[in-house]
Amino acid sequence: MIELDPPLRALRDRCRDAAADLRSRALSVDADPADMADHLDSPTLAMVRAASTPKRFQDPSGWQGEYTDSCLSRAVASLELAGGDAGLLTANTGPALAGIAVDALGSETQQEFFYGSIADGRTWTFFAMTEDARGSDATAMETRLDPDPDGGYRLFGAKRYVGNGSRGATGVVFARTGRSPLSIRAAIVRCPTPGFAGHALEMTGLRGALISELSFDGVHVPREMLLGAHLPASRRGIWGASRTFNVMRIQIAAMALGVAFAARDYVCDQRPGWSGHELTTARLAAARALLYDAANEVDLSPDDRRTPSIAKLHLTDLAVQVTGWAANALGPGSLLLHPLLEKWCRDVRAFEFMDGTSNILRLHITHGIATRRPTS
Numbered sequence: 001m002i003e004l005d006p007p008l009r010a011l012r013d014r015c016r017d018a019a020a021d022l023r024s025r026a027l028s029v030d031a032d033p034a035d036m037a038d039h040l041d042s043p044t045l046a047m048v049r050a051a052s053t054p055k056r057f058q059d060p061s062g063w064q065g066e067y068t069d070s071c072l073s074r075a076v077a078s079l080e081l082a083g084g085d086a087g088l089l090t091a092n093t094g095p096a097l098a099g100i101a102v103d104a105l106g107s108e109t110q111q112e113f114f115y116g117s118i119a120d121g122r123t124w125t126f127f128a129m130t131e132d133a134r135g136s137d138a139t140a141m142e143t144r145l146d147p148d149p150d151g152g153y154r155l156f157g158a159k160r161y162v163g164n165g166s167r168g169a170t171g172v173v174f175a176r177t178g179r180s181p182l183s184i185r186a187a188i189v190r191c192p193t194p195g196f197a198g199h200a201l202e203m204t205g206l207r208g209a210l211i212s213e214l215s216f217d218g219v220h221v222p223r224e225m226l227l228g229a230h231l232p233a234s235r236r237g238i239w240g241a242s243r244t245f246n247v248m249r250i251q252i253a254a255m256a257l258g259v260a261f262a263a264r265d266y267v268c269d270q271r272p273g274w275s276g277h278e279l280t281t282a283r284l285a286a287a288r289a290l291l292y293d294a295a296n297e298v299d300l301s302p303d304d305r306r307t308p309s310i311a312k313l314h315l316t317d318l319a320v321q322v323t324g325w326a327a328n329a330l331g332p333g334s335l336l337l338h339p340l341l342e343k344w345c346r347d348v349r350a351f352e353f354m355d356g357t358s359n360i361l362r363l364h365i366t367h368g369i370a371t372r373r374p375t376s
């Protein structure tokens with residue numbers, strides 16, 4: 001079992017304190033996720049933006065540090081911050097998931113361009129992979145990057161369920177340059193631009209993420225915006241990004257668990273002395289140990305899909321169970337009387353679909369077991 005060392009404990013405490021700022025804004029962003037103007041100055045969101053920016057691109061006058069340099073530190077921070085509000089975390093400007101893809105696939109010049117384009121702290125990014133009915137099997141995607149006779153490429157197709165897509169100004173869009181899975185590539189796209197359209201979809205949970213539908217009708221993509229040209233052919237596109245999905249699964253698991261802890265604490269606060277907390281508290285403590293172990297395992301074996309799949313499968317399910325337990329614990333009418341709890345009950349259901357649904361994770365887990373080499 002992983003014990004946090006002093007720097008990780010300090011990170012945990014810092015994020016736990018910072019979570020209160022997110023909590024104070026949670027219901028307002030849930031009610032109107034498009035209205036982020038006042039919230040972008042939140043010191044906690046500024047810290048998250050800075051922490052997810054590589055040190056060499058950080059603003060020297062802002063928060064200095066990086067908690068995204070290991071999967072374990074990401075897990076520790078995300079768990080605590082999501083206890084404040086997961087919706088706010090997904091509503092933030094800054095590198096987010098697109099940044100992880102650019103770090104994995106971009107050349108130094110492309111990284112400089114990407115981080116320079118969002119340095120003002122007011123710019124949303126998006127990561128556009130999913131297509132309608134082609135979510136779980138991204139290799140079946142149909143969005144195309146066709147060669148442009150005038151140079152570069154033209155992007156044609158549509159994406160769905162893209163976080164912050166309709167308000168994003170710098171996106172990473174996955175598309176195919178040919179029919180083979182290796183021809184799926186990613187490009188940086190700056191918006192608005194001719195041929196691009198995006199609109200937000202109605203959401204029930206994690207409304208801050210403003211998931212959107214995007215269309216690309218001949219959007220011009222300069223050749224230098226195609227990521228991965230400096231990498232071997234097998235690591236230029238979707239396969240090159242696969243390690244980032246393992247990290248994201250841990251981060252989503254951590255956020256789900258953070259919401260579950262928040263719901264447990266809320267019940268403890270509203271019904272102090274009630275004996276029903278003990279089992280839930282024990283399950284949450286065991287889940288946190290699983291999360292830290294799994295995050296550490298990803299740091300040690302970044303290509304292993306089984307461990308992060310186990311963590312995400314278990315923790316997203318546990319979060320749904322714990323919020324349901326909390327609603328029952330507070331009695332009939334609890335969801336009407338406790339707006340935060342009602343929000344958490346909606347939010348936790350969205351985690352299952354982010355970065356691999358539970359069925360897909362089960363497939364990864366069984367595949368991992370079936371192909372595991374026996375230890376001698």
Ligand SMILES: Cc1cc2nc3c(=O)[nH]c(=O)nc-3n(C[C@H](O)[C@H](O)[C@H](O)COP(=O)(O)OP(=O)(O)OC[C@H]3O[C@@H](n4cnc5c(N)ncnc54)[C@H](O)[C@@H]3O)c2cc1C
Nearest residue numbers: 127128129130133135136161162163350353355357359360
């Ligand atoms: C809050 C939120 C934020 C998101 N953000 C982004 C984003 O920023 N960028 C992005 O690109 N996408 C994003 N997504 C989309 C997400 O990645 C997809 O929803 C997910 O990949 C599932 O795809 P789908 O919704 O098309 O479901 P489908 O793939 O159509 O699956 C529907 C159901 O069928 C099951 N299923 C599918 N294939 C199999 C199989 N082979 N075996 C057994 N069962 C199967 C699934 O488990 C699921 O229950 C987001 C989604 C949510 C909810």
